[in-house]
Amino acid sequence: MEKRQLIIGLLALLTTMFLGACGGNEQSDPNDDTNTETKSHENMEMNEEDSNTHSSQEEMNHSGSSDVPEGLEEAESPTYTVGSQAIINAEHMSGMNGAEATISGAFDTTVYTVTYTPTTGGEPVEDHKWVIHEEIENAGDEPFQPGDEVVLNAEHMEGMDGATAVIDTAEQTTVYMVDYTDTETGEKVMYHKWVTESELSPVE
Template sequence: MDNILKMSFAALFSAVVLAACGGNDETTPDSNANTENDAAENTETNEEAPSEEESDSMEEMDHSRMDHSSSGEVPEELADAQNPTYPVGSEAVMSANHMRGMDGAVAAIEGAYDTTVYMVTYTPAAGEEKVEDHKWVIHEEIENAGEQPYEQGDEVILEADHMEGMDGAAAVIDAAEDTTVYMVSYTDMETGEEVENHKWVTEDELSPVE
């Protein structure tokens, strides 16, 4: 009789142990699934939210491809300014901020011209990312430009070469202004680089040297 009780107890104990093991096996897949889902959600979140450094880099992309210096050649039809505020050979302080290293630099005036200057948004001819609110393109740097200046919203083709992919690119006029525009040489305030015959700076972006 004692043996029968012992065997029954052993059988009951084994059944309890097996049931416990079976319960652990059933919960494991759910736990793994939750872990995998959490990892996927974290990956999606990281992909959707660029870091602050990446955001700053995208904002600076506009003029990263800009040719600061130029040969100094200008369109044949571009008219010299008759009485510029800053004549060729004089100096002026720049307050332009459309390029790094420009604001506060002393510029030597290499050329002064009366024209219409435009701020434009364009898609580079090579299909690169759109460039918005680029400063500046002058009337004579637009394909088949007539005598009448363009207005905000007009669509044009650029012939300027200030930046990669600009020549031949389709653009939209964001703003237009009749003014004196200057070609300048200066020392980059951030890099110390000598910039020669930079195009363009408007008269509003210059002030007398004190």
Template sequence: MFQAGSQVMIRDEHMPGMKGAKATVAGAYETVVYTVSYTPVAGGDEVTNHKWVIHEEIQDAGSDPLKAGTTVVLTADHMPGMKGAKATVDSAHSTTVYMIDFLPTTGGAMVKNHQWVTENELSPL
């Protein structure tokens, strides 16, 4: 498990410029993490298998992990049109999730508090 302040390398590409970028762990949280599919509230194409939404970002999620196929309403606001969207849980598992700060490999401004990556998507520097 990485601690806040750990320097890591990102091994996955949730968005352009992530894979191969050096990052600093801003926070680590034990929770249930989900991939979800949803249609943005303002319309547009369906987003499938979005990584990651945590249990605490699902409206009225209760205390037990949700199962694949469950229909939910998202309170997460990671992407435009996500907050308030009706979604379907694609997968779920208990793990540590990380909030990270990184400079994209494609250039541009520092990304602060990116939510979320899992431990298997990071490696130590």
């Protein structure tokens, strides 16, 4: 009788120890699939955040140089004088439309929209705004006409300088170089080229 009770007691003790060990393993199994899936999901979220940040940084700086092409003539009596303010009504890039701009240059010229294939490769860029007459290779006194094929001497975008382009539209007008603060990022944009007079309105 005593032997039987002793055996039963030992079995109960072993069972308790076994169950305790199993419970401990469930808490921190490094090979557990659930943990792996959770970590993978977290990594994906971090990678997406990094990617979004990288994209934003790439689009952040739209500033240019204060240099203008040779032969470009300053406007004699522009609607918006250098140093004055105006509201931009254009969406050439994000954060531009509705921004208050300071005029940093005003010039009389022929302005074009163009379609070109970047020298760096990729799909054609259609109806790019704007390229001025003085930014086209071998530009003479007469303006180009829609359908004319030209070579661009401008660096507004990567792969633009030296690219072959087709003139989409042509207009004689006053173009402006402007400084403004990006409405989305808060970054200061200096010497943006170009904004036409019809894309500006007075500050109220």
